[in-house]
Amino acid sequence: MSTHVKINNSILNSSPVVVGEHNQVIVSSNDELNWKYIQSELEGVCRKLSSNSIEYVVTKEAIDYAKKKDKDGLKGIFKKYSVWFCSDVFKGIVSSGIVEIIKSLIGK
Numbered sequence: 001m002s003t004h005v006k007i008n009n010s011i012l013n014s015s016p017v018v019v020g021e022h023n024q025v026i027v028s029s030n031d032e033l034n035w036k037y038i039q040s041e042l043e044g045v046c047r048k049l050s051s052n053s054i055e056y057v058v059t060k061e062a063i064d065y066a067k068k069k070d071k072d073g074l075k076g077i078f079k080k081y082s083v084w085f086c087s088d089v090f091k092g093i094v095s096s097g098i099v100e101i102i103k104s105l106i107g108k
Contacts, residue, residue, distance in 0.1 A: 033101065038074070039066040041098040048093050055084050075105045082106055 042063045049056040058081045065073035078085050085102050 033069075033071060033074075035066055035069050038098060038101060039063055041094050042066060045090070045093055055090075058084060071105075078102050079106045 042059055045059050046056055046063070049059065058077060062074060062077045062085075065077060084090055085106075091099050
């Protein structure tokens, strides 16, 4: 998230709130996902799983969505299989960054 503040005829004393005339505060959110990071983390998970397990299959499906940069599809697979993607086993084989991404996508 980035914040841009344009101040005219005002004083700013270590406060996010500015008193003055014609001031603008623009807050924008970078909603873009780091697709390469997500794909890499999920591929790492697949290397640690048996290829005939359901966890492997759904993780591969998530990788396909990451490759296509399909946020809605990725979110859907994370929600549908949240028991796996939020499990202690999954959390134990991925970085905390991917766990946070998943939690933010599925709203947990």
